[in-house]
Amino acid sequence: MTRILCISLSPLRSDARVLRQLSVLASHGHVTSVGFGPAPDGVDEHLRVADGAATLPQTPRGVVRLALRRFRAAELEAPAVRHALELLEGRTFDLVVANDARVLDLAHAVAARSGAPVWADMHEWAPEERTHVTSWRLLVAPFMTHLCRTYLPRSGAVTTVCGSIADLYREHFGVDAAVMRNSSPWKDLRPSDVSPDVVRLVHSGAAIHGRALETMIDATLELGERYTLDLYLVPGGDGGKYLRALQARAAGCDRIRFRDPVAPADLPSTLNAYDVGVFWIPPTHTNARLTLPNKFFDYVQARLAVAVGPTVEMANLVERYRLGVVSEDFSVAACVASLRSLDVAAVRGAKAAADVASAELSFTTDALVADRIVARLLG
DSSP: OOEEEEEEEEEGGGOHHHHHHHHHHTTTSEEEEEEESSOOTTOSEEEEOOTTOOSSOOSHHHHHHHHTTOHHHHTTOSHHHHHHHHHTTTOOOSEEEEESGGGHHHHHHHHTTTTOOEEEEOOSOGGGTTTTSHHIIIIIHHHHHHHHHHHGGGSSEEEESSHHHHHHHHHHHOOOOEEOOOOOOOOOOOOOOOOSSOEEEEEEEEEOGGGOTHHHHHHHHHHOTTEEEEEEEEEOTTTTHHHHHHHHHTTTOTTEEEEOOOOGGGHHHHHTTOSEEEEOOOOSSHHHHHOOOHHHHHHHHTTOEEEEOSOHHHHHHHHHHTOEEEOSSSSHHHHHHHHHTOOHHHHHHHHHHHHHHTTTTSHHHHHHHHHHHHHHHHO
16 A cells, blocks of 8 residues: 655645645545644545644744754754654655645655655745745744755655746756646636626635735725625734734725635635636735735636736736736736726626636646656656
8 A cells, every 4th residue: 555645734624735735645545644733635544733833943942043053953843843753653654745845854754764755845935935024034044945955856856836936946956846836626617797887806815914915905995886895814824913904994895895714625616706806916025926826726717807916927827818907016006907907898808718728727737747746756
């Protein structure tokens, strides 16, 4: 029996990328997952890491080691990593999958017991994950660079979400990262009708401060009575503080509604009732500048028009497939102007274009990348 370990220090049941990854792994063997929260669907065994355990070396000893640049000594120091090591004591696997740089040391430590290959799915650009936070930039970013420099060249496969970030991994760490996008499974949906009287805007995702989600609220307020905005938001890591600030900002406007979050698998069907999926994220750091997130592909599967800012990867796909509009910049005025350029015919056309592109921009395409990687590493 082929034994596959998938490590992701995230709440697995709501981690859309990892859930899709697990669906591929399950076709190749017995899958054990390690992460936060209850067992995700599709695994044979789940090892639950203690809720709330820090995923970085945030212990007093760990912080000192980071400050002194003693990165080797700081490896395996994060409380969540140490708990995962305890759960995995004595276990061996035929393939180990590491999600994000922060578990590269853990994955390679476990893989070394049996000489198993490691698939490092880096998601985004690890060295600048949170460089807008001073403490992270000074203490953690150099550690992330150390983990990448040490372990990516030893990994049997490396993947990331888009070509621009793959180029960064090649340039800085000398590894050829394959692109596995954050695409959603194909959904058998059709574009919903477009009303001449109302434009139904929608956004889904996490309420994280750096994403400047207040731009959507301010733009909707300025757009006027024809426009509504529904937000399907999960609280960020601040205990919901930013989400509450957004709700306060929209207070008194009945055209802006905060909806209960929806499970990743159900999002396209829920979003299908709307007209335009919106996301304007300023390029405050590398990952924001190059982001190609789950929500973009959810919008396509929902057969929506898409409105984004001049964010490299999203803008390229919007223009290539004629999915909607790209604003000139990230100001409220530019976002408003881009939406006003979408008349009824343009919205219908963009929704029809999303329908045509839905198969090519679905996980059916990206699952082939994952499947080939797993087959090769197990070969």
